[in-house]
Amino acid sequence: MPPSKLAIAIHKLTSCSGCQLALLNQGIGLLDLLEQVEIKHFIEGGINHFTAEVDIAFVEGSVSTSEDLERVQHIRQRSKLVVSIGACATSGGIQALRNLSDENWLQAVYAKPEFVSSLQHSTGIAEHIKVDFELWGCPITVSQLNHFIQQLLLGSKPQPSGEKLCMDCKRQQQVCVLVTQQAPCLGPVVRTGCGALCPTFGRACYGCFGPSEQPNCDSLANRFAGLGLMPIEIAQRFAAIHSHSPPFKDQYQRWQTIHVREVE
C-alpha cells in the first residue's frame, strides 16, 4: 500500500500573492510534488476548501485586518504544522511600515476612510498564533520551499538557516560592493536565501530575507555613517521590507531619533 500523502493548504492573508507563486513557478516540478502531497486548499491554484484539516498549512501574508486575525486562528486549529512563508507572514511585510508612524494614513490616503477596516499595526502571524517553522524571503524561492517539504517527507526536522548573505557572496567569489564601491549593502546582517543576487550584479542588498542570526546592526549602521550616509538614509535603509523585525526596527528608531535631533 503506497504511503499516504501529506495534506497541505496554502493560505493567504494580507499580501501580494508573490510567495504562493513559488509553488506554481515549479512548472513541471509541481506534478512530481503532487505525487507526494495532496493540496486541500490553494485559492491561487483554484482549490477552495478553507476549513480542511491538514498536516501543513503554509500561510502567506500579514495580520493587518480583524478578518486576518480570525482566519489565522482558524488555520491554527485545523493544522498540525503552521509554516509562515515570506516577509509579510514572518515580520509584517512592507505594509508594516505603517507601524513606524503615528500619521493617520487612512485619513491621508482614502477619500472615505470609514469604508476601510484595518488593524492599527501589520504584524507577522507568530505574534498571534504558534508558528512551527518560518520561511523568510520577499518572495520565498522555489528551492527553499521544495527543500523544506522534502525534509519533512524524509521524516527529518527542517533546520532553519540564519546564515548571513555575505557567506553566500564569498562562496560565489563575488567582489564585495561594500568594500570596493562603498555601497550600503545589508549583506552582513541579512539572512541568505537568494544566492546573493544583487551583489552578483554589483548592487547593494536591501534585505529581502530579513535579519540573519546574530546581526550586528549597530556596527553596520555605524559603517554606513562612515560612508557618508545621512541619519535619515540609514534609518530608511533598515526600514524597508522587514521594518517590523526587532533588529531592523531598533536601527530605524535609533537613526530616526538622531535625524530628528539634528533637524530641530
Ligand code: SF4
Ligand atoms: S557585497 Fe554585500 S553581501 Fe557581498 S560580501 Fe559585501 S557586504 Fe556581504
Ligand code: SF4
Ligand atoms: S536585496 Fe538582498 S536579499 Fe534581496 S535579492 Fe537582492 S541580494 Fe538578495
